[in-house]
Amino acid sequence: MAHRIQVPEIVAQIVLGPQETRHVQVLRLRPGEVIQVFDGRGGQASAVLRELEEGRAVLELAPEVQVQSRGAELPAPVTLAIALLKGDKLADVVRAATELGVSHVQLLVTQHAEAREIGAQKLVRLRRIASEAARQSERTVTPEVLEPVAIASLSWEGRLLVAHPGSQARVTELLDWQAPLTVLSGPEGGLSEQEMAGLLARGAQAVTLGPRILRAETAPLALLGAIAATGV
Numbered sequence: 559m560a561h562r563i564q565v566p567e568i569v570a571q572i573v574l575g576p577q578e579t580r581h582v583q584v585l586r587l588r589p590g591e592v593i594q595v596f597d598g599r600g601g602q603a604s605a606v607l608r609e610l611e612e613g614r615a616v617l618e619l620a621p622e623v624q625v626q627s628r629g630a631e632l633p634a635p636v637t638l639a640i641a642l643l644k645g646d647k648l649a650d651v652v653r654a655a656t657e658l659g660v661s662h663v664q665l666l667v668t669q670h671a672e673a674r675e676i677g678a679q680k681l682v683r684l685r686r687i688a689s690e691a692a693r694q695s696e697r698t699v700t701p702e703v704l705e706p707v708a709i710a711s712l713s714w715e716g717r718l719l720v721a722h723p724g725s726q727a728r729v730t731e732l733l734d735w736q737a738p739l740t741v742l743s744g745p746e747g748g749l750s751e752q753e754m755a756g757l758l759a760r761g762a763q764a765v766t767l768g769p770r771i772l773r774a775e776t777a778p779l780a781l782l783g784a785i786a787a788t789g790v
């Protein structure tokens with residue numbers, strides 16, 4: 559498998575700064591070798607390493623540039639809206655959600671959550687985890703992890719599916735890939751009736767994840783797993 563590195567922009571000649579050059583050095587790449595570059599926004603191409611020196615490397619796009627159309631991406635962007643969770647649980651959720659194909663993770667402040675905010679360092683760490691997981695799972699898009707918003711001010715494009723115990727509809731019945739999709743999962747204490755009513759009034763649809771109550775860190779993965787397992 560060709561080595562993959564993330565670059566700021568895919569252009570004919572790509573000049574890497576110290577941090578990305580470090581990655582090239584860690585991979586022990588030598589001038590003349592071909593590597594895969596991706597920009598984290600869906601662009602991917604083969605490039606040849608032309609120059610390598612301390613803190614600087616130059617790549618040139620291979621003659622037949624193959625910028626993939628969709629690659630390993632889902633047919634439409636999927637956002638995971640997830641309540642802030644206790645401790646380090648979000649790290650695992652973000653890592654797995656990235657593997658399962660999300661384009662954005664929108665953190666949410668909810669009434670029954672014990673966590674009310676997230677520190678700047680923790681957010682940086684979540685972003686790093688998303689970037690690393692995107693690379694590992696051979697995606698061309700690195701999901702954006704967005705600062706928390708109050709659930710009442712969540713805005714979305716297309717459809718919003720909210721995991722809510724006791725609902726009838728199934729995720730897979732509602733997938734049509736005609737528009738972007740947002741899936742929402744609540745905190746340890748669940749979503750309040752008021753929060754649920756607010757979302758439904760704004761056009762959200764409630765979905766079941768089966769008759770068992772899942773933990774707050776399991777539910778988002780069951781939601782995304784159902785989507786990913788459709789094989790698209």
Ligand code: SAH
Pocket residue numbers: 720721722723724725742743744745746747748749765766767768769770771772773774777778
């Ligand atoms: N104590 C809460 C459960 C919280 S579980 C209650 O009894 O309602 C945390 C979140 O996981 C929920 O807000 C919901 O979004 C999701 N979830 C857990 N199990 C689910 C299920 N069987 N169906 C749909 N959503 C579920």
